[in-house]
Amino acid sequence: MRYLVLLLAISAVVYGGSKVRNCGSSATVNVNGIKITGCDKNPRNCIFKKGQNANMSLPFTSSTQIQAVHAKVSGHLGPLTVPFxxxxxxxxxxxxxxxxxxxxxxxxxxxxxxxxxxxxxxRVIVQWELLDEHDNKLVCIKFPVQLQN
Structure with missing residues (x-):
């Protein structure tokens, strides 16, 4: 339990300023142009309301032609990774x-x-990836989310 609390505290410090972090995108991501539901009012976390949809708009530019793109989303809670x-x-x-x-x-x-x-x-760290036809990370962003009723 202490380990989990420590990891959550560390993630709060790491994500203290700008909420959205690039986590290895090959494309150029306009981080300041990203719009995510519930991220505009809380300075530390995006707030996702249970029973509703979280919407995102993610601008990026690839330096190469990409044939196909698929999305993958997961939540990180300490050492646990849960796919969404x-x-x-x-x-x-x-x-x-x-x-x-x-x-x-x-x-x-x-x-x-x-x-x-x-x-x-x-509170989870959401990782949202766009993968190309070879499963390479075209876009990868992480951001802190508080799930609420």
């Missing part, structure tokens, strides 16, 4: 992207993540 299922993991369908993505052209990925009522009311 997206209604549409194929980022080329109903997400604002037109595949293949052209090199050096700006793109905006939009998505909606259902926040299920069965999720516990905890």
């Amino acid at each position: 299922s997206l209604p549409q993991p194929n980022a080329c369908i109903n997400s604002g992207l037109v595949c293949p993505l052209q090199a050096d052209q700006p793109n905006v990925y939009v998505a909606s993540l259902p926040v299920k009522r069965i999720y516990p009311s905890v």
Whole structure:
């Protein structure tokens, strides 16, 4: 238990300033242009309400042509990683992207993540990835989220 509390305290310090962090994107990500539900009012965490959707708009530019893109989302709570299922993991369908993505052209990925009522009311670090056709990280961002009723 102490280990978990220590990890949560450390993550609060690491994510103290800007909430969204790049975690190894090969594309250029406009971090300041990212819009995420519940991230504008709380200085430390994004607030996701259970039973509602969390929406995101993510601008990025790839330096190479990309044939296909799929999204992967997970939550990190201390040493635990829990995958979240997206209604549409194929980022080329109903997400604002037109595949293949052209090199050096700006793109905006939009998505909606259902926040299920069965999720516990905890603070997690969400990792959202867009992977190319070879499963390479095109985009990877992390941000702190507080799940609330």
